[in-house]
Amino acid sequence: MNFTKEIINWYSIHKRNLPWRTSKNPYFIWLSEIILQQTQVKQGLPYYDAFVKQFPTVFDLANASEETVLKLWQGLGYYSRARNLHAAARYIVFELKGEFPDNYKDLIQLKGVGDYTASAIASIAFDEATAVVDGNVYRLLSRYFGIETPINSTKGIKEFKQLASVLLDKDKPGNYNQAVMEFGALQCRPKNPNCNGCRLKESCVALQKNCVDNLPVKLRKTKVSTKYFNYLVCLDTKKRTVFEKRTGKGIWRNLYQFPLIETEKSLSIDEFALLNLNDTFLKDMPFDYTLYNEVDKVHKLSHQHLHTKFWIIEVKDSLNNATPLHKLKKYPTPVLITDFINEFNFEVL
DNA sequence: AACCCGGGGGA
DNA sequence: TCCCCAGGGTT
Numbered sequence: 001m002n003f004t005k006e007i008i009n010w011y012s013i014h015k016r017n018l019p020w021r022t023s024k025n026p027y028f029i030w031l032s033e034i035i036l037q038q039t040q041v042k043q044g045l046p047y048y049d050a051f052v053k054q055f056p057t058v059f060d061l062a063n064a065s066e067e068t069v070l071k072l073w074q075g076l077g078y079y080s081r082a083r084n085l086h087a088a089a090r091y092i093v094f095e096l097k098g099e100f101p102d103n104y105k106d107l108i109q110l111k112g113v114g115d116y117t118a119s120a121i122a123s124i125a126f127d128e129a130t131a132v133v134d135g136n137v138y139r140l141l142s143r144y145f146g147i148e149t150p151i152n153s154t155k156g157i158k159e160f161k162q163l164a165s166v167l168l169d170k171d172k173p174g175n176y177n178q179a180v181m182e183f184g185a186l187q188c189r190p191k192n193p194n195c196n197g198c199r200l201k202e203s204c205v206a207l208q209k210n211c212v213d214n215l216p217v218k219l220r221k222t223k224v225s226t227k228y229f230n231y232l233v234c235l236d237t238k239k240r241t242v243f244e245k246r247t248g249k250g251i252w253r254n255l256y257q258f259p260l261i262e263t264e265k266s267l268s269i270d271e272f273a274l275l276n277l278n279d280t281f282l283k284d285m286p287f288d289y290t291l292y293n294e295v296d297k298v299h300k301l302s303h304q305h306l307h308t309k310f311w312i313i314e315v316k317d318s319l320n321n322a323t324p325l326h327k328l329k330k331y332p333t334p335v336l337i338t339d340f341i342n343e344f345n346f347e348v349l
Numbered sequence: 350a351a352c353c354c355g356g357g358g359g360a
Numbered sequence: 361t362c363c364c365c366a367g368g369g370t371t
Contacts, residue, residue, distance in 0.1 A: 036366040043357060043365085066352060077355025080369075114368045134366045154350075180365055195351075214364055221363095251354065251371090302356055336355065 004145065004167050004176065006199050011179030014186060016041075026100045026125040027058045033117045034085050038078060041185070047076050058100065061086065062093035067226065070254060070332035079255060084112030092166070115161070124174035130179040131164035133157075141167075142216035145190060146205030150219040176297060183187045218234025224304050229308040230265050231258040231337075232280075233292070235342070236315040240322035241346075242281060251301070256331040258310075266296055266307055287318045292344070299336040310340055 015021075018041065022033035031051055035044040050072055055061040060070070066086050073082035088110040092100060096170045099258055101107045103126060108118035115133075122128035138151040141163055149156040169176035187194050195207050206212045242259055246252050261275065278284070292310040299306040326344040333341070 033366065038355085038365055038367055040358075061360095075356075080354065081367090083367085116367060120366070130368075133366085135364070136366070139364095171364085174371050183362080218363095222352080253354095299356095300352090303353070312353085315368065 003200070003203075004169050007179045008169060008172075008176060010187070010199060011175070011182055015179070015182055017188075018045075019052070022112075023203070024125050024145065024174075026102070026121055028052065029125045030100075030113075030117075033084075033295050034081050035064060035076070035113060037078065037081060044076070047073070058089050058092050058272055059098060061089040071330075074255075074332045074338065075335055079252060083254065084095055084110075087111045088113070095256060096218075102126050120265060123177045127172075127174060128172045129170040130166060131161065131173070132181065133160050133169040134163050134181055134184075136188075136285070137164055137180045138216050139190065140180065140188045142182040143193075143206035143212055144200060144204050146209060146215070148210075148215070148217050150215045152219055157166050220316050224303055224305055226302045226305045226307060228263045228296075229306050230261040230263060230272070231259065231308065231310045231340075232277075232282075232313050233310050233340075234282075234287075234319060234322070236313050236317065236322055237323075238318055238320040238322070239326050240319055241327075241328070242319060242321070243323040243328060252330075252334045256333050257337050267309065272309075278316060281320070282313070284347050285319070288314045288316075290314075297336070297340075308334065308336060310344075317330070 018032075020028050023029075026199075032044075032048055035048050035051070046203065051061075055064065062323075064086070066083060069086045070079060070084050073079060076082075088300075101110065102122075104122040106119045107113055107121050108115065109280070110118075113121070119130040119132045122130050123132065137328065138160055141147060141160055142151065145163065147159070147163075149159050151160060164180075167180075187198055193212060194206070195201055195212060198204070198267060201207055205210075206215050232242070243256050244259060246255055246257060249276045259281065272289075274289070277287075292312050293308075296307040296309060298309060328341050328346065
């Protein structure tokens, strides 16, 4: 049983028609790989189409503003991907004079491009024999070969990369790399893998040992922290509000939001009244306030649960540095804020 | 080595 | 609920 040939044969029959598979243009391959990091094909597909349409070449992407790129990325998550994508496009256009890096060593120098993505682009666009190891490959190899080394340990990362390199089809590395990932995604799924209909079932170690569900082994479950967010949604006499760009190194960097006050616990209306809002941009401003949502809106991220209250601040004056309400949807915002804006429906005010 | 970074979907 | 997803960057 030749693992590599079986995977390639399976792929020739079952491969999906995906837009980035119709071209070897490295820009399109790169774009698809960044979008698909930690993102399922179904979720990333509409974003890929939108990016190709709005930025047909790396020059178009480089000449756009970061805010425009973030706006198009809005809702997809892991926004550093969009910031790095944009920075790398500018680097390619303005430093490399538009000549796209054409090998693993140069590709991995790009912001947001690590071992996986450099291998994917190098093999698919440039036929370089570098093996990809993504979540699909970890799962498939750990099961088929019965490897119990944790996939997120230093030892595991090296071990699986080495094995993947041995299995790689050096003649058509791009085709094989896509095949092995596709096999993991469609056949050797995380839950309910299709072992009965699998052409590798006779030689699959995990299936023979009846431990398919226990592989791959992964260490360290991320602990989830809870945070309490209070957003100050101001409405002044000119139908404007305060909208700010997030700074710093935390989540949602360079996306926009209402002024945020983080607290140790969920605030009652009385407790909110004790906050000294005169220390903020509301200094010397007359205002009334109401609580928009009695029950905390809980926004769940992979590592944080955000318990959120939206406070509606009716300011009886004209705010400084305020944003007209009808312009809010022009800015890139996290889903938590996007949902609020849509639900609150400022436009009827 | 450990932690941070989003959001959606499946079971 | 918990886990996973065509991972990468920082400390």
